[in-house]
Amino acid sequence: MSEAVRVENLRRAFGSTVAVADASWSAAAGAITCVLGPNGAGKTTVMECLGGLQRPDDGRARVLGTDPWRAPAAHRARVGVMLQDGGLPQSATPRRLLTHLSRLVAGPTRTAELMERLDLDGRAGRPIRRLSGGEKQRVALVAALLHRPEVALLDEPSAGLDPHARREVWRLLRQVADDGAAVVVTTHSFDEAERIGDRVVILHRGRVAADAPTAELAQGTGLEARYFALTEEQA
Structure with missing residues (x-):
């Protein structure tokens, strides 16, 4: 499998707080890589660097061979990003938002299929602010995921879901990876990482404690x- 994501000696600090310290790992196309760690381990910071939303202080982040911070629109169209705080417009409805996003994509999307699969059709007309977490x-x-990205960067995609919805999300992510995309998922759930991850990267206090199948x-x-x-060895 070809490498689609690379984090190399990445460092990101906020004042005296080091969020990510000299982290190196990679993710392959056609596989699910789970970045596992507790709150504060640096998972979201790494994902935002990969999504081009933060600039590393040192080291490199590469997605499909490109620096996300400087990436052109053509590159961003190949990547799907889901942040922990989704940043959804609260007054819009899911139908209006997702229809708008679909129109920005060159080529067919899978919006209708995904809305049905994730049981959103019955809620598509409600304002997003009235939806559950x-x-x-x-x-x-x-x-x-609607534009069939080559890389999906998903920050805790199953957080707040009931067991049925969580299993459907897991099945969906496996399908996306089997179709050839590199799927990177942050999680603090051992069960989730063990069930869906082809590879696991363990982050502890901003450092990589393990990176293996x-x-x-x-x-x-x-x-x-x-x-x-x-992690106790590194305490």
Whole structure:
């Protein structure tokens, strides 16, 4: 599988607080890479650097071989981004928002298919501010995937979802990866990372504690036990 995302010696600090420290890892096309860690581990900061929303202080972030911070519109059209705070316009309805986004895309989209699959059709006419947290998550996920991106950067896409919706999102992400996209998912759920991740990157206090195939990290004791063993070594 070809490399689609690379983080190389990346560092990002906010004053005296170091969010990401010398982190290096990569993600392949056709696979799901789970970036696992607790709140404050640096996951969202890395994703925003990959999405071109933050500029690293040092090191490099590359998506499809391009620096996201300087990326042209043609590059951004190849990438789907879902942030932890979806930034959805609260007065718009899902139907109006997603129809608008679809019109900005050159070529066919999968908006109708995704709305049906994620059970949004019955809520498509409500203002986004009146949706539940899980419903807003699903709208943001459709917005990130409707144009069939080559790279999907998804910050905790299953947060706030009920078990049924979470499983459907997992199935959808597997399909997206099987269709050839590089899917990068941040999570603090051991179960999620173990179930859907082809590879797991463990972030701890802004540093990479592990980067390996999921089966290798989870072998024997399971991913949760392995995580705590690795992070306690670096405490």
